[in-house]
Amino acid sequence: MAPTGVGARIDAVVARYFDGPVPEPEGLPRYVTPLPQWLENLGLRLAWPVVVVNILGTAFGFWFYAGRPLEAQPPLVEGQLGAAPLAAYPLIPDSPAATLFIALSLAAWRLEWDAEWLHTLAFFGCIKLGFWTPYVQLFLNGPEGLAAWLYWFLVLSHLAMVVEAFLIHRYADFSVRAVAVATAWYGLNDVVDYFWPVLEGPHHTVLRAEYVDGAIDHAVAAHDLAAACAVVLTVGAVFLALATRVEKLRARRDDASDG
Template identity: 50%
Template structure:
């Protein structure tokens, strides 16, 4: 069905937004691999182009948040200004994740789904969608001392929405091993340079409003942030591979 026909049918009956006409079939995965209700999965996939647009806006906002200010002088500010140019690809983690999910959904809608992008999008939205609220909560006093409260809430809940998006991908992705390997390599390397071996300069994790070496929870701020990131990378790996195994068991993959 072409998009014009789909739109006309939805306008005729808005309930179709929650239906599965011309969508990938429900995967019947266990709740811990597909936690969204089917109607919400269907809605997200039916309004995929809107989700793409929102994520592209989020990507632009994210690059602004990290310091790309195209209408200011200087253009490069904040964390980008303090990072070596060669490490820039590893700095704006959340904007890159929202770009991945925008590409994943757009390519699927265009009939050109790319499993590498799908895996990167799943890992990114899962990991950054949870890591950011984790550090916002863990270091709430420090964040609230320098962050406007509405912005704090926006950052917290907009990142949680990224996790919701992540679970749309299982409807149209097989999570092949090679694609999962690429995602593990990308986000594993991110963890390495963010917290353990920065290669150039200091660790490249998202700037926190408290010193890396400050004491926190019986260890340091850096180690708390690192523990959250590494755990989420490992858990994303488990979820992606478990999704593939369950789909194979259920006969959902050719």
């Protein structure tokens, strides 16, 4: 049954201007597809604008991790990136990497490129960082030390990443190999962020809650809570990706038997 209501009407209006085809929904259970169909359709129709927004978000994220430099003179890279060796850079800016993954994933889908590994990395990244950052900001860091606009931008923009994650099932299958790649990457990320301080780590996003007397103290409870949340979200992303694959295969099997 076609969706109805205000959301469906919004989707219909957008479809007049962004009329590229979108994959048909497969009737998957709500626990793996929590968004209403009209919102999935809307996000997919607006894939190219969403790509642009995420590329801008990636640039903003690197600017944030570089200490928000405002002057075009050395040092251009300060902050957490500036304090880390160059070899550690791929391990540090987790949220910018996630927004880059979803931008590339949507672009690859629109260009009809086969990139299951990229789609799955995007799913993991948007689920993990989309929930982890609001949790850390709301329950560990609090608003102190950041401008109000930046604090709420971080919270709300990351929650929007969760919405993006649940668009991906419409065009990706979450193959076992792709899930293995994403699990390896985000599992490694958890290890070096919290448990194995290689390359002058740990490399998790600096928590304001870890500052004690002006210095970072990884022994405080906030560090352990952030680590626990990260690991739980990685496990949750694995479950959701594989559950989505199972439900897709089941739906296709049922369609084949009905046909």
